[in-house]
Amino acid sequence: MYTILVYDTATERNAAVLRTCRKYLRHQQRSVFEGELSTAQMHRLRTELEQRIDRAYDHILVYTFPPGTDPRRQSWGRPDDQPHDIL
């Protein structure tokens, strides 16, 4: 399934969340990842992230679309060559 993930986590956990997301998805903007995931990959990603976040504080929003969904992507502002805070 096509996946867009946006995390909103405390600063001290951002690096761990970023590393975990990068294993499965492309880094698109500071807290935004996207790509195709199988159901098994989605399950592993969720399990790994839930081990790294504080579930009382952090929040991760995950959109999924049917396989083959090809969103149009626009970048407004700063050129979109690289995410801003590469760790």
Place this chain on the structure above:
Amino acid sequence: MYTILVYDTATERNAAVLRTCRKYLRHQQRSVFEGELSTAQMHRLRTELEQRIDRAYDHILVYTFPPGTDPRRQSWGRPDDQPHDIL
């Protein structure tokens, strides 16, 4: 078109960007908005945002999908009753 917008702007401009996005889209998570926009609304939103951001520093990522796209939305972590930093 169905729209997901994620902003990555300097702290001092977040409130203005948030207020502008709220005129057109639903606030879904700290920096994430979504909803249906017409081409005219998309154009106005872009024009208003580009007046408020520093185009050398800030970045706004906009995904668009065909009208009627209905993404599946999952929230991991903190319950998703309200965005975290309501201004």
